[in-house]
Amino acid sequence: MTLRKKGKQWYGDDHADLRQELVRYSQCGEYSIDNLIDVKCRCGHQQFKLRTDETEGVAIRECVECKTERFMGDSAEFAEDAEVQLHECMCRKRIFELSVGVHRYRDVDDSISDDVRWIYIGCRCVSCGLVGCYADWKNEFQGYRKLLRKM
Ligand SMILES: [Zn+2]
């Protein structure tokens, strides 16, 4: 695993590289990532098409192997008004590996709450290796473990 920079973009080989880039991205803002998960379909496959609407907080992934579509996290609750758009890599391919990160609330004594404050969806293009954060939004789900299990 090695991240490589070409121009302004980073390229990686696997989920570990994608996680690294996602954490770096989150640390440029206020809500650094506390926990991460790699997304896997029930069929065992790990390559997806991704549709999101950041404004509504909705993400839908479609497994390229078994074609199962699934709302990620608590997306289904917000789907009604969403206008999701299919993501495409700069190389024009549309198949990605996905990792999801969350930032959790800080309590008054600065300890980390179990509750989520912000969510990040990262993609690695399986054709050219480009890694990046493709969507992030405020998500106030109670219990980060449960939310990550629903990805
Ligand atoms: Zn599948």
Ligand SMILES: [Zn+2]
């Ligand atoms: Zn690509």
